[in-house]
Amino acid sequence: MSKVTDQMYILLKKAENKDDSYEADLAQIHKRHTESAIALLKEGTELDRFLDTLKSDVQNLQAILRAVYIAGHCTESFSDFIVGHGELWSAQLLAATVRKRGLSCTWMNAWDILVVDPTTPNQVDPDFEASVKKMDAWYSKNATDTIIVTGFIASTSDNVRTTLKRDGSDFSAAIFAALLKAKEVTIWTDVDGVYSADPRKVSEAVILDTLTYQEAWELSYFGAYVLHPRTIMPVMRYDIPITIRNVFNISAQGTKISSYVSSNAETSLHENEPEGCSSVKGFATIDNVALINVEGTGMAGVPGTASEIFGAVKDAGANVIMISQASSEHSVCFAVPQREARAVAKALEEKFHRALAARRLSRVDVIPNCCILAAVGQRMASTPGVSATLFSALAKANINVRAIAQGCSEYNVTIVVDQQDSVRALKAVHSRVYLSKTTMSVGIVGPGLIGGTLLKQLNEQAATLKEEFNIDLRVMGILGSKSMLLDDRAISLDSWKHLLKENGEPADIHRFTDHLRSSNSIPNKVIVDCTASADIAKYYYQWIKKGIHVITPNKKANSGPLDQYLRLRDLQRQSYTHYFYEATVGAGLPIISTLRGLLETGDKILRVEGIFSGTLSYIFNCFNGEKPFSQIVLEAKDSGYTEPDPRDDLSGMDVARKVTILAREIGLKLELENVQPDSLVPEPLREGCSIEEFLNKLPDYDEKIEEMRAEAERCNEVLRYVGIVDVENGKGSVRLERYSRSHPFAQLSGSDNIISFRTKRYNAQPLIVRGPGAGAEVTAGGVFCDILRLASYLGAPS
């Protein structure tokens, strides 16, 4: 029977204003109750009795309202009497319905039991002693299994009908629980429980399993709807837990509010978080406040200054939400609702006009458009690092803190930020506490063969990573050359292809970057470039500058112009933002990491040499005279070994890039142009024809390369395409060579790469890495490995 009390208030106002439509409103309420009663009780004495009571109450109300209509006024006790009828009817109707089902049940009229003392116009205090006496007397006459008590209404000690004013039925429930010394109270509402933050602002907000009375109190004060703070007082007195549950979702356990102190770590995933996090339970904000700052040297050591300041605030009728004073006593700063700020400032200027004129006070400032952000948690008091955690989250999100307050009880830390930063601040601190520090927002550029395979692998492994390693990877954007897909939460990796096709928007790398960057609730952002594009590689610098980590199998950045490469590496070394590119050489094989390991532990690299191209390895491993060269090239392409344009492989350019990348990793200042590869692309097909035309015309040139192969075979040799980094001479080279059949390079199969590192430590016998060096699965796997390497740098468990 929702909103009946409100409707009663409205018709009462109408009667006072001599608007006789109140009669129709009352008739409507009568009709609604009659229909509900018929629907619930069908027929019989329960129905007849209820309808009789209803009719006689309505007749009484008609008479009273008529008197109000004539007088044009209604006293408060009359008003409370009129509006309280909704509760009387619904309690009787519910009790009759329960009895109809065969249970023993009696309704209780709180007007006869609950005694309260009005304290302010909007508040009453329950008189527990007087109420218990009345309750005991009632029970001795009405012993029953189930009692349905009216909410909201009560009487004064003079037996005048009244209500609980602004505190409604939740307060009634808590008072009756205290009167009955109940084991527990359940408040049935329409939400699953109390959230860790407003779910309309923070999509990651979670339902809290437990809260202490103080935590519930603090969260309510700071604007989170939990319970009215006064509701908590009666139950706290007898240590009675209150559970908030959803009547529309009984499977949800709800939030239990009691004196039991727990941390959110008990329910969350991130046991490996630093201590400071787990003690914060929830966050709330109060929007649209102003800070008032009273400043001056004349305040220090003068007793009574604070009293005078807050006296002036009281005179202005304003409500102080928080106070902060630096211990230097040079300034007192406090927050009031924005709409009260001007009046407060005026009152202060008037009160302190002499001190201001004498410069004992330098100024009274109003800082408008602020927001209060409160972090609440009872264990914060005994936990070091809470503030550090919160402030570092705000700093990372680039949010300026205007003022801070923390009471000695330490149930909350209160932070004032600019109103425009309100939601971002809430998301930043919430995610720091509730998301694992290895939650990553991932953007994929180039969902082609490698990018697409990576998305498939991420999808297959996501649940395991989350459950076993606490790594939460969320793909928030996919950018192709023509279209892109953005999602604020995470793209469904089961259907990204379909979504990109159906819901994709025109590709825009700037919007893509901004989207990823502004995913404030996620602590880490990474872009994975799976294109072969030099244009995309140019963005790495600005991405890293913006704190976005970069991972790529694309060789263009590290083999592009040396000055740009060095600038990128310098930036990355100065920042805490990471750049990984293991798959640029040898695909998933550990080439870069092996080289780094040698260098970082002080080994000296003398020569790196090997077969670096999966495509050329495959081609020459298969080229034994049985099939034409051009056909094997097609096979390599179909197997996913080649670059998007296979001429990049056949020209030796791809190997030259890998040689350049390794040489630079070792510290040589090599330009790609310094490495002149032997090209296997026939001169006329090098430029001016498409990939398809090239592949169509390639068979015309099979004869020449077949001659080279046959010539080698006659000498019991094979052709192999090799790359060399000659560290001692500071050179890189890439060439087609002949090797005897017994040479290790002649023993490979498939797309194998083989790379030998000759170093000071590995001199007599080089260190050798060998295995498939191209193909979608192994390459995407190498990129995936880099993503997990990033996660472990960010603190994932090993």
Ligand SMILES: NC(=O)C1=CN([C@@H]2O[C@H](COP(=O)(O)OP(=O)(O)OC[C@H]3O[C@@H](n4cnc5c(N)ncnc54)[C@H](OP(=O)(O)O)[C@@H]3O)[C@@H](O)[C@H]2O)C=CC1
């Ligand atoms: N294949 C392998 O074994 C290995 C490959 N690599 C590297 O992996 C990378 C990807 O190769 P692969 O997957 O085979 O190539 P594909 O051609 O299959 O995929 C490239 C993707 O990049 C997209 N793309 C191209 N330019 C842009 C742009 N400017 N903006 C956004 N998207 C763009 C393409 O989109 P669209 O289709 O819309 O044009 C396509 O989705 C290359 O750098 C390659 O060198 C590294 C090691 C091994």
Ligand SMILES: N[C@@H](CC=O)C(=O)O
């Ligand atoms: N096209 C490349 C792929 C790996 O980098 C190759 O064939 O090696």
Ligand code: NA
């Ligand atoms: Na590699």
